[in-house]
Amino acid sequence: MTTRFSLPRFFVLLPFLVMLSGCSAGTTTFTSEVDSDVETLSSRVRVQDGASRFECRASSSGQCHYTLYPSACNGKADCELAPLQRFAVARGESRQIAGLVDFRPCVSTRDARVGADCQPAAGVAR
Numbered sequence: 001m002t003t004r005f006s007l008p009r010f011f012v013l014l015p016f017l018v019m020l021s022g023c024s025a026g027t028t029t030f031t032s033e034v035d036s037d038v039e040t041l042s043s044r045v046r047v048q049d050g051a052s053r054f055e056c057r058a059s060s061s062g063q064c065h066y067t068l069y070p071s072a073c074n075g076k077a078d079c080e081l082a083p084l085q086r087f088a089v090a091r092g093e094s095r096q097i098a099g100l101v102d103f104r105p106c107v108s109t110r111d112a113r114v115g116a117d118c119q120p121a122a123g124v125a126r
Contacts, residue, residue, distance in 0.1 A: 032107045043107045052100045056089040061109040063088040068103040073116035075104060
């Protein structure tokens with residue numbers, strides 16, 4: 001008796017096999033690294049499966065300050081869209097937010113307003 005492999009069965013099993021391998025479709029990772037005489041910052045933002053995880057690995061101020069802009073701003077300084085969220089995460093800690101997937105993060109050691117280009121907003125001192 002010969003066992004035939006069915007192509008439709010393969011497609012049904014494919015997502016399961018991908019899950020077992022530890023892979024996930026649609027993962028985005030943002031990293032920020034600064035190491036100078038003035039400040040140290042190491043941050044990682046990972047967007048996967050409808051959730052975003054913000055990891056503050058190192059910060060000379062003790063916190064990573066995040067400002068999240070809509071992806072539509074595309075890092076443009078003249079973007080008129082308001083930030084989606086602003087928050088801080090303590091050094092060595094992480095924060096997870098479900099349902100937040102279409103954004104561009106700006107991260108800093110300082111609690112200062114930044115524009116969509118991640119530069120200090122007009123009228124805000126560094």
